[in-house]
Amino acid sequence: MKNILEVKNLSTSFFTHAGEVKAVKDISFNVGIGEAIGIVGESGSGKSVTSLSIMNLLSFPGKVINGSVCFAGTELTNLKEKKMQLVRGNEIGMIFQDPMTSLNPVYTVGNQIMESLLRHQKLNRGEARKKAIEMLSLVGIPGPENRLNQYPHEFSGGMRQRVMIAMALCCKPKLLIADEPTTALDVTIQAQIIELLKDLKDKINTSIILITHDLGVVAELCSRVIVMYAGSVVEKGTTRDVFYNPRHPYTWGLLKSIPIVNADHKERLIPIDGQPPDLLNTPPGCPFCPRCDHAMQICAQTQPPLSQLGEQHLAACWLLHPGAPRVERGR
Amino acid sequence: MVTIWMVVTITFFLMHAIPGGPFTREKALPPAVMKNIEERYHLNDPLWKQYTDYIQNLVRGDLGPSFKYQGVTVNQIIAESFPISAQLGLASLFIMLFVGLPAGIISALRQTKWQDHLAMSLATVGVAVPNFVVATLLMYIVGVKLGWLPTARWLSWQSVIMPSIALAGYYTAYVARLTRSSVLEVLQQDYIRTARAKGLPERVVVYKHALKNALIPIVTYLGPILAGILTGSFVIEKIFAIPGLGEHFVASIWNRDYTVILGVTVFYATLLVIVNLIVDILYCFIDPRIRLGK
Ligand SMILES: Nc1ncnc2c1ncn2[C@@H]1O[C@H](COP(=O)(O)OP(=O)(O)O)[C@@H](O)[C@H]1O
Ligand code: SF4
Ligand SMILES: [Mg+2]
Numbered sequence: 001m002k003n004i005l006e007v008k009n010l011s012t013s014f015f016t017h018a019g020e021v022k023a024v025k026d027i028s029f030n031v032g033i034g035e036a037i038g039i040v041g042e043s044g045s046g047k048s049v050t051s052l053s054i055m056n057l058l059s060f061p062g063k064v065i066n067g068s069v070c071f072a073g074t075e076l077t078n079l080k081e082k083k084m085q086l087v088r089g090n091e092i093g094m095i096f097q098d099p100m101t102s103l104n105p106v107y108t109v110g111n112q113i114m115e116s117l118l119r120h121q122k123l124n125r126g127e128a129r130k131k132a133i134e135m136l137s138l139v140g141i142p143g144p145e146n147r148l149n150q151y152p153h154e155f156s157g158g159m160r161q162r163v164m165i166a167m168a169l170c171c172k173p174k175l176l177i178a179d180e181p182t183t184a185l186d187v188t189i190q191a192q193i194i195e196l197l198k199d200l201k202d203k204i205n206t207s208i209i210l211i212t213h214d215l216g217v218v219a220e221l222c223s224r225v226i227v228m229y230a231g232s233v234v235e236k237g238t239t240r241d242v243f244y245n246p247r248h249p250y251t252w253g254l255l256k257s258i259p260i261v262n263a264d265h266k267e268r269l270i271p272i273d274g275q276p277p278d279l280l281n282t283p284p285g286c287p288f289c290p291r292c293d294h295a296m297q298i299c300a301q302t303q304p305p306l307s308q309l310g311e312q313h314l315a316a317c318w319l320l321h322p323g324a325p326r327v328e329r330g331r
Numbered sequence: 332m333v334t335i336w337m338v339v340t341i342t343f344f345l346m347h348a349i350p351g352g353p354f355t356r357e358k359a360l361p362p363a364v365m366k367n368i369e370e371r372y373h374l375n376d377p378l379w380k381q382y383t384d385y386i387q388n389l390v391r392g393d394l395g396p397s398f399k400y401q402g403v404t405v406n407q408i409i410a411e412s413f414p415i416s417a418q419l420g421l422a423s424l425f426i427m428l429f430v431g432l433p434a435g436i437i438s439a440l441r442q443t444k445w446q447d448h449l450a451m452s453l454a455t456v457g458v459a460v461p462n463f464v465v466a467t468l469l470m471y472i473v474g475v476k477l478g479w480l481p482t483a484r485w486l487s488w489q490s491v492i493m494p495s496i497a498l499a500g501y502y503t504a505y506v507a508r509l510t511r512s513s514v515l516e517v518l519q520q521d522y523i524r525t526a527r528a529k530g531l532p533e534r535v536v537v538y539k540h541a542l543k544n545a546l547i548p549i550v551t552y553l554g555p556i557l558a559g560i561l562t563g564s565f566v567i568e569k570i571f572a573i574p575g576l577g578e579h580f581v582a583s584i585w586n587r588d589y590t591v592i593l594g595v596t597v598f599y600a601t602l603l604v605i606v607n608l609i610v611d612i613l614y615c616f617i618d619p620r621i622r623l624g625k
Binding site: 084094101102104105108115119120 | 618
């Protein structure tokens with residue numbers, strides 16, 4: 001399979017007054033054409049910074065300090081802003097976590113969708129309008145002709161996220177980055193949005209990077225998963241590998257914290273104990289060490305390398321060293 | 332309407348509560364003359380009678396005769412002097428919008444660069460220094476020392492320049508600061524990131540997506556700002572000896588010229604109500620959330 005996106009040794013830092021915040025540390029992954037991959041991790045693990053680094057949208061004082069992002073054969077990290085603008089929204093679409101704040105409140109939904117079309121495609125206003133209506137009905141918004149003239153506050157959260165999806169996909173991008181597209185929504189609406197993405201992935205034939213802290217969402221849609229912790233990739237592999245044969249203690253924790261919807265539609269979540277490390281002064285050794293039930297002496301001293309566990313399956317943990325004791329995944 | 336009626340009533344009774352009347356002189360007038368005058372202007376009628384008479388005339392749009400200036404009605408005074416005040420006010424408004432807004436936008440976009448520092452230093456001075464100080468300084472430097480502009484009175488188009496700068500100074504600085512912080516805040520919003528992620532050029536991101544949102548808080552303050560310009564004009568007109576409505580108003584208070592005090596007050600109250608109405612309409616125009624809320 002050919003790749004649409006190849007990220008190699010990407011590192012991104014924020015140069016704040018307090019010092020360098022290493023938000024993303026030496027991560028590598030790729031996305032095949034038409035493939036959906038998931039990036040999971042607790043909040044603060046660097047998922048959003050990764051996606052903004054790909055889009056070249058980091059705001060001051062953030063900066064990609066190393067590595068490469070190769071999209072459809074073009075290196076993006078050093079691409080001129082003018083050229084990058086032709087990639088954004090056109091070849092890579094993006095949707096964000098909070099649909100309540102991600103749409104501009106003072107312009108109609110139609111205006112905001114058409115704006116993208118007019119910018120990237122050779123359409124006149126009438127054609128753009130037609131296309132926008134088409135997109136709205138594609139994402140399952142009833143009465144698109146009327147909805148087009150409405151403002152974001154006239155839509156519910158789920159409907160707004162549908163609008164965001166229509167906007168991100170209207171130029172038929174080769175890649176869609178969805179940064180926690182369901183986190184801010186009700187559980188029932190979450191399922192609908194994931195269903196919609198699944199449906200559109202095949203209809204539009206776009207590759208997807210789905211960012212979430214919810215492993216359950218990934219299982220629905222993605223063929224491969226990357227698990228991030230404190231800016232690093234700690235485990236990656238096929239969805240099957242990560243779900244049925246997870247090897248990193250952090251992944252074990254994440255799997256335990258998959259929300260289970262009770263009969264009364266309340267989510268139950270078992271969070272992992274402890275806090276993620278301070279990215280400003282990262283101690284040596286495994287970043288998960290202070291929270292890990294299986295930490296050994298070496299864990300506090302030296303960072304574990306990524307061990308190859310299968311054709312695609314990798315994890316960074318000293319437990320995978322041939323000399324380490326065997327540990328059973330707790331339940 | 333209720334607002335205006337309340338303003339009239341309060342002003343009417345407060346005015347009569349102040350000791351002394353329009354014809355009080357240091358040397359008392361002969362009682363017969365006094366009686367004549369009081370009869371002519373119905374000043375010896377009971378207060379409630381004076382009040383209802385006034386309201387009746389007011390409803391017909393008649394603000395009555397001036398007590399001080401023989402044979403001149405209040406309507407005439409307003410018709411004559413308001414255009415001058417209006418010119419001064421509009422010139423100040425123009426300065427405020429066409430200097431204050433751009434200065435704030437440039438500051439925000441050039442945040443922490445020299446343009447920002449320069450504009451914000453000026454704005455701090457502008458907010459801190461009272462308008463009569465600005466007026467006096469301008470008069471002295473530009474008018475007296477350099478002799479570029481007339482120092483006082485209302486003679487040619489040049490007469491409007493210094494007073495309007497003095498009057499607009501504070502509000503221009505205020506608008507510049509408000510605009511800067513508003514633009515900076517809006518630029519942090521999620522929908523700005525969305526606009527950038529769509530591949531829009533920075534120009535469109537700022538002038539289409541950020542600016543309209545950034546204007547919302549400024550429009551909110553526009554009502555109080557315009558009221559401030561109106562009252563500020565009393566002082567400025569006095570300093571520059573401009574024969575505007577503000578000048579008449581101040582004089583009428585000294586003279587206890589009851590009808591002029593009331594008439595000008597009613598006029599300003601009406602003006603403010605209209606201004607606020609326009610601001611509200613403007614507000615609905617830029618913020619669709621308000622439009623539908625009603
Ligand atoms: N503007 C910023 N300035 C400083 N640090 C930042 C900034 N944005 C993000 N970070 C750092 O990057 C880390 C990762 O953030 P993010 O990628 O948003 O996490 P998430 O995985 O929840 O999307 C945060 O914990 C924070 O320390
Ligand atoms: S390297 Fe050590 S501390 Fe880190 S996850 Fe593995 S066992 Fe736990
Ligand atoms: Mg995030």
